[in-house]
Amino acid sequence: MFWNDTALFPINPCELGNVDVLKDDEEVYRGIIVTESRPGWEANKYTVYDYAWYLGKSKSVYQFNNLSASKAIERILKDFGMLIGSVPEMNTPIDEIYLEKSPAEIIDEILKKHERRSGKRYSEL
Incomplete structure (x- = not known):
């Protein structure tokens, strides 16, 4: 392939099993990434559950x-x-x-x- 656009895609900072923290001055939510989808040109989508999931x-x-x-x-x-x-x-x-x-x-x-x-x-x- 002479030219492709993979160089334009950022490195994915999230992996399955990572802990995700949502903050707004203080912590609002903490959960574990359990699924990931990469729907073509759209943004990556993740499913994150809190620790009760375990x-x-x-x-x-x-x-x-x-x-x-x-x-x-x-x-x-x-x-x-x-x-x-x-x-x-x-x-x-x-x-x-x-x-x-x-x-x-x-x-x-x-x-x-x-x-x-x-x-x-x-x-x-």
Whole structure:
């Protein structure tokens, strides 16, 4: 090829798995780049998810021995580096072994168990 326009394209500064931070005087959003598309002459497009995305993708093993539901959820979130504002007090004892389930599935099961026992409903992941 005698002439091409590849020299005019800038080097792509983003790679899959990179952390993307959006700031406006202070940090507004932080996420992980999970997909990229290069639609010809248009701008590159990326899909970026926050860290909660890992809660649905990872498979984990957890064993809880009479730990309260709220403490069990806090442990899972801390293990995955999630920032925790507050978890409502849920005294339902969790005495379970969860094998090869995503953290989101485990938290969902804990919430459902507490709902059956207490009658209170909490939002699911």
